Amino acid sequence: MSAWYEYRHVVGFEETNLVGNVYYVNYLRWQGRCREMFLREHAPAVVDDLRAGLKLFTLRVDCEYLAELDAFDELRIRMSLTELTQTQLGLAFDYLRDGPRGLVPVARGHQRIACMREVAGQVVPTRVPPPLVRALAPYRAAEGVSGRA
Secondary structure: OOOOEEEEEEOOHHHEOOOOEEOOHHHHHHHHHHHHHHHHHHOHHHHHHHHOOEEEEEEEEEEEEOOOOEOOOEEEEEEEEEEEOOOEEEEEEEEEEEEOOEEEEEEEEEEEEEEEEEEOOEEEEOOOOHHHHHHHHHHEOOOOOEOOO
């Protein structure tokens, strides 16, 4: 099994700017889409928990751009777990253009996510749900995952 979850995407015209390359904010949208598809495919119990009050708050997001993308470029976004604490997790995203010469890195990003739940009218931290911990276990980044409390 790979150390990442992979989401594939083909860039559309609506994701480009007047110059013809991908507008920067779409890279962040694709991180969210990758994360959502991961939950749908590997942690459906967490999706049910989201409907029942679990909240996944994105505390921090970043993206470093290495090369431009254009309409109809085929993209692979690879997500891996970089950190896991009792109430938060860190994710890394590698963006690769799939072309005739193989995979070319075009960007990389990160997210920090907190698990929260409403209790007595207050939104408070809650433990990362066990089904999410289990679903993410195979996708630990190569450098390992800290297990801080």
